[in-house]
Amino acid sequence: MRFDHLRNHLLEFLDKGFPARQLRRLVSLDPLPGSVVGRQAPGPLAQGLLECSVLEPQSLFERLSSRREGLSEEEAVERRLVSGLNQLGQERPMSLWAHLWFCYCGPFNLLLSLMLPIAWFTEGRDTALALGAMLLIGTLLRFVQERRCNAATEKLKAMVGNTATVFRSLDEGSGLQRRQEVPIEHLVVGDVLWLSAGDLVPADVRLLSAKDLFVSQAALTGEPMPVEKFAMVRDARQSDPLARDSLCFMGTSVVSGSAQAVVLGIGARTFVGSLAERGSAAEPAPSTLQAAVREVSWLLIRLMLVTTPLVLLLNGLGKHDWLQATLFALSVGVALLPEMLPSIVTSMLVKGAVLLSRRKVIVKRLDAIQNLGAMDILCTDKTGTLTQDRIVLERHTDAFGAVDDRVLQLAYLNSHYQTGLKNLLDLAVLEHLELRHALRVDSRYRKVDEIPFDFARRRMSVVVSERNDYHLLICKGALDEVLAVCDRVRQGDRVEPLTGERLARIRAVAEALNQDGLRVVAVATAELPPSREVYGLADEQGLCLDGYIAFLDPPKETTAPALRALAAHGVAVKVLTGDNAHVSLKVCKDVGLEVRGVLLGPRLDDYSDAELGELAERSTLFAKLSPAHKERLVRVLRGRGHVVGFLGDGINDAPALRSADIGISVASAVDIAKQAADLILLEKSLAVLEAAVVEGRRTFANLLKYLRMSASAGVGKVFSVLLASAFLPFLPLLPLQLLLQTLLYDISQVAIPFDEVDAQLLRQPQRWSRQRLGGVMALVGALGALFDIATFLLLWFLFQADSPARQGLFQSGWFVEGLIAQLLVVHLIRTRRIPFLQSRAAWPLLGMTAAMVAVAIFLPMGPLARLFKLQALPWDFWPWLALILLGYLGLSQALKGWFARRCGWL
Template sequence: MRFLTGKLKDTQQMKNRLFKEEEIRNFAFLKEEELFLLLSAKKTGLTESEAEERLEEFGPNVITAGKKDTALHRLREAVINPFNVILLIIAAVTYFTDVLASSKPDYLTVGIIVGLVVLSSLVAFIQSQRSNAAAEQLTQMISNKADVWRDGVLTEIPMSEVVPGDVVQLSAGHMLPADVRFLTTKDTFLAQAALTGESAPVEKFSHGDNSPKDALTDLKNIGFMGSNVVSGSAGAIVLMTGNSTFFGSMAQSLSGDRAKTSFERGVDSVSGLLVRMMLIMVPIVFLINGVAKGDWAGALLFSFSIAVGLTPEMLPMIMTSTLAKGAVSMSKHKVIVRTLGAIQTFGEMDILCTDKTGTLTEDKVVLEKYMDIRGVDDTRILRHAFLNSYFQTGLKNLIDLAIINRAELNGLNDILESYHRVDEIPFDFARRRMSVVLSDRLGKLQLITKGAVEEMLEACSFMEMNGEVLPMDEETRNIAMATYNKYNAEGLRMIAVAQKNEVPGVGTFGVADEQDMVLIGFVGFLDPPKESAGAAVSALLEHGVRTVVLTGDSEGVAAKVCKKVGVDVDHILTGRDVEAMTDEALFEAVKACNLFAKLSPSQKERVVKTFQSAGHTVGYMGDGINDAPALHQADVGISVESAVDIAKETADIILLEKDLMVLEEGVIEGRRTFGNIIKYIKMAASGNFGNMISVILASLFLPFLPMLPVQILTQNLLCDFSQMGIPFDRVDKEYLKKPHKWETKSIKTFMGFFGPLSSIFDLLCFGVMWWAVGANKLELSPLFQCGWFVFGTVSQVLVIHMIRTEKLPFIQSVPSLPLLISTCIVAALALGIGFSGFGVGFDMRPLPLIFIPWLVALLAGYLICVQILKKVYIKRYKEWM
């Protein structure tokens, strides 16, 4: 039946998707007047009141398909899980044996078990709600924006508030906020890889010369949510938003979850290990007790209880709470985590690849020089650069803004009235240049281009020197390169400027027109290093993170900045070097090279991938369109709040402040978070393994059960509550000094060391109860069980403080107050149950006072042995947590 239901659901989703595709296709072939009429919109945009009404009607512009993280879902997760199912099965069996099949119905055990389910579910739900609220609050701190026309004014609004009928303005770096039809386009290229898988950008047009046979994503005048503008600019009208978009319909039909991180795989492997051990041990315990004691019903209940006691049921709650607490702490350091799972990867990072501009430098580019080919100051060069930067319609970067600011200071604004833009050839990362075609008042056309020096020289056949236009030969080229190299070595970022008068009077201009140009000079920029950058690079290195610079800048400028901030530049590779290298050669090169210059976006991505193949956990920090592939490839993508939309959307972590020092604080918090999670896992794994050994040995030699099911469950719940302070615990400074990877082998080794030790002291406790206290008869089994209950609970609580640090607990390393309180309360409760009449409710007999010195001796001996064994373990394996 479930199969048929799933098939019907899939069929309905497919019908919905096909309907949406047909609806979008119809929009592509409408005349513009019909389109505006159908959408009840106009070219000047919606009014605020119209937008509010539509937001109410269509809902927020967000994809919610398949979203499960609701309060109801979290409640279901808290109540219905394998651990609670086992408890409820035990409750059902106990109800049958203690109530229905008993001459004296006893509801106490059943009530306690059901109470345990309610209590543990309530705690898990409350913690989950708090964690989700924290994550939601952080997510709201960063959001992508859209430029829309409202009341005839271009206004920036959150993407979630975009509605059908909105007229949006798009430029390079923007994400498409919804499914749109283009109204105006200018060299508009979109990356649609998220929808089609094609890496090459596609050009879009407003005229929409479409064919009915075109695939949906090939429609020339339609753009889809999930795409981003690579270059050019456009105006468009919103057709559909949220789940009604093509991307939304795809999301509804997608099945399966994203790939798990190394941390999640590690948690799964440990949980799987414990479950496998449980599946092996529990039947053994059942058979031993059934055969030895003849009570098969009791043996069944006991083995079920052991299953619960051996399962790390608090792991999801501990992990989520710790990650949420870490995310909140990181936000105080101006680091916003978009996905909680990225925190651990952030702490694990040992290679940070970063762009130079704005991270190592002040991000305040200043135009320092404008010069001719020989390096002589020439205002005419500034004039041409100004015209190029002002009239280009794409995303104006820091260089464009620096040129415009300097031109305004020099009083060049008046020249703008003499020109108008005819066309432009947008920037791309293959050509590394951009051009505008301008017409003056006399109708004379002129092509003005600026870009990276080497790429510009390839497009130039002539050079202007001393007022003369000369052919570019080896001599003139050397003169230009000497000027470029001189200022580049001084730390100026050099951009070449060229122009061309012989351009066709009609037609569309393209890359083919960028040839036989005249190189007229250079503009040089200074982006000084940040004062904090050197200290940040040094601090990251002290914490085991190597900083590697991947930049599109020339090697001269990059090397100058890197030297000043302490990045080793003994080995430098350029994009051309990387392109010529085999994968094996690059694998060897990344071992020593910390500066890669003049890289294209795909080369940045390749370098990141090579570091990963060398076994490193790589973070990539970037904020531009060219950084998106590397951000996606990195183990943890890091961007800034001021980044272009596509960079922010790709990143896992957003910095509210573009500073490596902020990043270092985040790295430390990530390691603190991971350290607290690994504490719980190692405690649970070693403790559960020791309990397995103890239970099997006790079942072999005792004439009664070492503990009743209700006692095991109560002890398990108390121990779980004692560990609720772990997310708030301190982590030793020494642990934070280097990155830590998830090592399942290390956890198995830890189990093998400390599990058997706890079993040895359990056996000593059995001996004390049997011979010293005299609980060696069947009728005295409640007394024996009470003794092991108290020792087992208190010892598990106290050992938390031994395992949480490699140092001497309380003296060299003090726990956090929440952990101290939670462990003290649980220890007091266990002692109160054991030495008072309250234990009778759990089928236990109060312990005699003679047991107190034995208990103290056992606990002291156990903790001393743990500390000694800890030293042996650290000496042998050179690690602790």
């Protein structure tokens, strides 16, 4: 039972790879869990949702003390003060004193606390004071480091976040309202929201009105297909709140359509919040970095569990002082326990995230930095990444290429009256017409209805009325998808049947526009009788093709250099777009991206995953893709062993963002894309991303070197301690000395996050390798033990430190050699080149190393020696020590070069 308790405690401490519960959440800054298992919320909550789902709007507003025009700003603030923020699973930050106590409660500090009263009564006040000073330094070291990490992460977290569109009442009782964007965490019960395509549902809500609203509930139910929602319940017999038509839930997302809704529950008082509180949230699979930290941690823990009892038995039976043997064995165990490993890993990740933020990249999930460093394929959309994201309407023509202002007018009406997600094409139409001041059409028409856009149809329609004798349906969308619902075409003042010959001419005109790099959007219409006010998908048929609007999005000047830089760093760029292949090829050519193969979306379904993976590796451009196609391409590339990044900002990019090893979006993206991403670019540019890749590799390289240092130093220490315990008639180091050595080494590691990385390590993607870890551990550990033995022999035979009476000399000599050798390991492992000569560490690390070497020499030679039971070393010991350390460096460098040639490095 005791072992199980210890193991659970260690798992609590190490399994996530982060040193405290308030740091553990830094792994993911997203407000929602990735998936929820189980669908039954607690009874009272479910019952309340079911009751609200069937109430008439006025009764519902009375129940919530709200009104249709929304709450006023003052009312919202008052409610927020009572209910708190709309946050899910957010732990309250530790108070200063609670955090200080937590930092004290580590194995290293607890062992020092155990030894302190023993030292007071057996060794005297001075030794106890020395232990107290070590205890204070160890606690403050961890405390300061973690507080800095917390503060930096909170600043990063504040830089990214989603907003919700709410209605605010201007004057109670007046019915006047305004729309405004507020942070999601500021929502309160009773707020009236506007939801449209691309929005996350920010709370549990009841719909007041809905138009062709489709919501993805996959995060709650696991069902991949979106479900349609309505303002009123169609079947009130449904006992599952998730099946009620009029309810939407926090954590779901709007795929298409629009709606007005009122907030029923926020934060922990939501459906998903209640499930999370009951522990129903599925634990995400550990990332590569988490697995690496866990692997190193458990390796050292296993070494500790095996070594500690052996050291206790060897020293207790051999020296017959069981108290000293017990304290020494515990000191060895604590020295092996990777207490600082999670803290330093977190510090490195936070420092990397801060540096990335200075390069206009915000990290939402800290361990995504590792995937950024390992990425070898980047899948990206075209618009705004390769191009300037400044779309201009270049032409408006009829179906046969003649300039036609009527087509522009129809496109304007469509863009102006739609209430869904206005994309860059809509904005270009509106800006074009407003700048020309040629057509004043909005005042002459009224909107009747709309049929929102979705990525299956790739078109959307609005229905307007200029006069009451007919309704005009205006459809705008991708050429093939619009042609699929057309049977006529307008030429001048005539409307003619859409024959095969005319269809061929139409496609030739569109292709010529595509060849010029223009993106073509078709516009079609139908006049309908004014007999109804509600229209649906079935009304998009028998249309007349009126013409095209064609857009130009010029390539960015920074794209070509960024593509060359990414290629030089071993990252292959693949373009995944829903656009036409001709336009995409022209853009790729303009930015200098060599296209080795083109795959079209409709053909992807003909291939198995294995066939598609092989084709995808050889191809560069993928056009006419649906969201499912993008997600599948990312998945098959990952299945072939690649680390895949995906850059996107639209609703259709969300599945691929979630499937990629590292999802990358931009600050201007739709909510669902930002929520799915691991990184947020403040500027949508490949140049920014290329700089981020280099910074990610630098951070990951420092992480790898530290993991190898920790594992290698532990293995070497085990060999040395076991050999010394077996053959020496006294303890090789006193417990106090071993703990002091451990503390000084831990202090020196604090500077590793500030280290530089060799240029060649930044040129190629870097990955964690268990096999290379084992090789480095065996190499460095064995060498460390070999030169420890050389030190033992030197002290035993040359300096006659061969009896308990002269053990102080032996312990002082090994204390100095062991600490300096550990410090040299840092510089040996940090580079494949010759340390100090061909590759120098950053000044903080060099300075910390020099300081710890000076302390190691000063302690036995200075006035503090007696506090730690050390004694002055003879002057002729130092040349021998220098010779041993130079031999250690030389042999290590030779074997390191041999190992790097055979197995690689890092």
